Amino acid sequence: MSTPVAIAGVGMHPWGKWGRNFATYGIHAARAALADAGIAWTDVDLVVGGETVRNGYAGYVAGSTFANALGWNGARVATSYAACATGAQALDTARARILAGLSEVALVVGADTTPKGFLAPNAGERWDDPDWLRFRLLGMTNPAYFALYARRRMDLYGATQADFAQVKVKNARHGLNNPYARYRKEVSVDDVLTSAVVSDPLHLLDICATSDGAAAVVVTSVEYARRHGLEDAVRIEAISTVTPTFPNTVMDMPNLSTDPSGVVGIPEHTFKESIGHAAYEEAGISPEDVDVAEVYDLSTALELDWIEDLGLCPRGEAESLLRAGDTSLGGRIPVNPSGGLACFGEAVPAQALAQVCELTWQLRGQAEGRQVEGARVGITANQGLFGHGSSVLLAR
Amino acid sequence: MTTASPAIEGWFTTGPEPALIGSRCTSCGCTFFPKTAGFCRNPACDGEEFADAELSRRGTVWSYTDAQYQPPPPFIPPHAEGEAYVPFALAAVELAEGIVVLGQVAEGYGVADLTVGSECELVVETLYTDESGDRLIWRWKPVAGTTEGSAA
Numbered sequence: 001m002s003t004p005v006a007i008a009g010v011g012m013h014p015w016g017k018w019g020r021n022f023a024t025y026g027i028h029a030a031r032a033a034l035a036d037a038g039i040a041w042t043d044v045d046l047v048v049g050g051e052t053v054r055n056g057y058a059g060y061v062a063g064s065t066f067a068n069a070l071g072w073n074g075a076r077v078a079t080s081y082a083a084c085a086t087g088a089q090a091l092d093t094a095r096a097r098i099l100a101g102l103s104e105v106a107l108v109v110g111a112d113t114t115p116k117g118f119l120a121p122n123a124g125e126r127w128d129d130p131d132w133l134r135f136r137l138l139g140m141t142n143p144a145y146f147a148l149y150a151r152r153r154m155d156l157y158g159a160t161q162a163d164f165a166q167v168k169v170k171n172a173r174h175g176l177n178n179p180y181a182r183y184r185k186e187v188s189v190d191d192v193l194t195s196a197v198v199s200d201p202l203h204l205l206d207i208c209a210t211s212d213g214a215a216a217v218v219v220t221s222v223e224y225a226r227r228h229g230l231e232d233a234v235r236i237e238a239i240s241t242v243t244p245t246f247p248n249t250v251m252d253m254p255n256l257s258t259d260p261s262g263v264v265g266i267p268e269h270t271f272k273e274s275i276g277h278a279a280y281e282e283a284g285i286s287p288e289d290v291d292v293a294e295v296y297d298l299s300t301a302l303e304l305d306w307i308e309d310l311g312l313c314p315r316g317e318a319e320s321l322l323r324a325g326d327t328s329l330g331g332r333i334p335v336n337p338s339g340g341l342a343c344f345g346e347a348v349p350a351q352a353l354a355q356v357c358e359l360t361w362q363l364r365g366q367a368e369g370r371q372v373e374g375a376r377v378g379i380t381a382n383q384g385l386f387g388h389g390s391s392v393l394l395a396r
Numbered sequence: 397m398t399t400a401s402p403a404i405e406g407w408f409t410t411g412p413e414p415a416l417i418g419s420r421c422t423s424c425g426c427t428f429f430p431k432t433a434g435f436c437r438n439p440a441c442d443g444e445e446f447a448d449a450e451l452s453r454r455g456t457v458w459s460y461t462d463a464q465y466q467p468p469p470p471f472i473p474p475h476a477e478g479e480a481y482v483p484f485a486l487a488a489v490e491l492a493e494g495i496v497v498l499g500q501v502a503e504g505y506g507v508a509d510l511t512v513g514s515e516c517e518l519v520v521e522t523l524y525t526d527e528s529g530d531r532l533i534w535r536w537k538p539v540a541g542t543t544e545g546s547a548a
Contacts, residue, residue, distance in 0.1 A: 138500055156512060196464070201461075202461075247438075257496060260429075
């Protein structure tokens with residue numbers, strides 16, 4: 001059964017492309033979250049940073065970089081790296097210390113400055129690194145992996161490129177009023193379909209950009225929140241950061257192959273299914289209880305995969321939900337009311353925390369211009385490289 | 397005089413019927429590709445010995461796509477400097493061993509030649525050319541007329 005912790009405050013730096021130091025964005029988000037919580041920095045007893053490999057030494061020790069920039073206050077410190085799930089893993093570290101009674105008030109921060117264009121591996125020859133080999137031997141970029149999943153939906157479930165475009169249209173509309181979104185502009189199906197094809201069947205506008213951005217969450221024990229006057233705080237009911245179960249039979253970035261299923265058979269859940277499943281199980285909440293979801297739309301088609309992976313509809317039916325408007329604001333189960341990665345672009349160590357920020361605002365009824373009316377339960381989901389993924393279940 | 401050699405040593409054979417070379421765990425029988433050593437990744441197996449095993453040369457398409465823009469380094473473009481980039485297709489092919497293996501699609505074939513469930517065969521072709529000669533790679537070649545059709 002679930003043992004919740006409270007979200008006392010959330011804050012973000014708008015997503016964009018400014019090329020400033022990641023810590024600048026992170027401190028902006030941290031201060032916003034502390035102000036939102038009404039908690040002084042000097043009262044924080046744990047800082048957890050989301051690591052960012054692209055920002056040098058300071059990025060590798062993100063937790064202490066943020067703590068130092070805010071002014072050393074003697075707090076415990078930790079730094080997490082879990083690819084796209086980095087923010088959720090950092091949050092889970094904070095939750096674990098709080099639930100163990102070792103910390104009371106934690107500040108979790110993720111921030112990034114990202115390069116232009118395809119995400120490519122670090123320089124140097126690394127013949128034992130699949131993330132290097134996939135480029136050298138195959139020319140396999142991230143969008144090419146997204147395209148494999150998209151093409152399967154077309155061949156197996158009858159999805160069309162117009163369906164994928166419709167996801168972009170929906171998310172662009174959702175993000176119009178989100179002050180933290182980088183892209184706030186209506187997009188038409190035609191805009192998507194006439195943009196360049198990057199990796200068949202995906203067009204440029206089906207694929208998310210990379211962005212600078214930062215998100216921060218102040219998390220406390222439920223008891224501390226109560227003493228602090230936050231009787232009705234949004235609660236974290238579950239954080240899933242499960243690894244895959246052998247054999248992982250879905251082709252995963254950056255691998256060149258899957259595990260073999262020939263001898264031991266195919267597991268009950270795919271990796272992505274297991275991420276959500278573990279969150280539901282930990283929280284004692286079922287997919288029918290979910291009012292709103294923030295999922296990782298690295299591509300438009302991936303949003304459709306996630307809707308099914310989270311059990312929000314049966315396999316192969318996400319296009320039907322989309323076409324019926326069920327996943328739009330005002331629909332049965334709005335997906336990515338923030339505008340998603342389509343409107344943000346990915347800022348890796350911040351993104352999973354940004355999902356939590358959005359759902360916190362949604363569950364508080366503060367998501368102005370994009371509010372899911374009456375939302376009480378929300379779920380996030382993402383998957384990154386090397387067996388990392390996360391799902392956070394929030395309730396109020 | 398230059399010679400042709402694999403772009404990566406020991407991953408595939410280059411004879412008339414080329415095949416990928418995997419590692420079969422001598423304890424549980426799981427076959428891994430690329431080759432592995434040390435400890436078996438089957439969590440229920442404590443095997444530490446592996447034998448080289450040639451993988452099935454044919455399989456069915458799990459999915460496919462192409463690269464319409466030139467990938468960034470360490471990708472080495474096959475064309476000479478000054479020549480235009482030519483897009484290539486990529487396929488993930490499921491083998492009888494239960495492994496899905498990525499590969500470029502053989503020269504002359506594109507996404508229009510593929511469907512989820514259709515059959516492909518392993519071939520070896522030139523990935524790029526350097527001072528030592530042609531550097532070879534495995535590729536998936538569609539087998540004509542074997543499409544099982546899609547569920548769409």
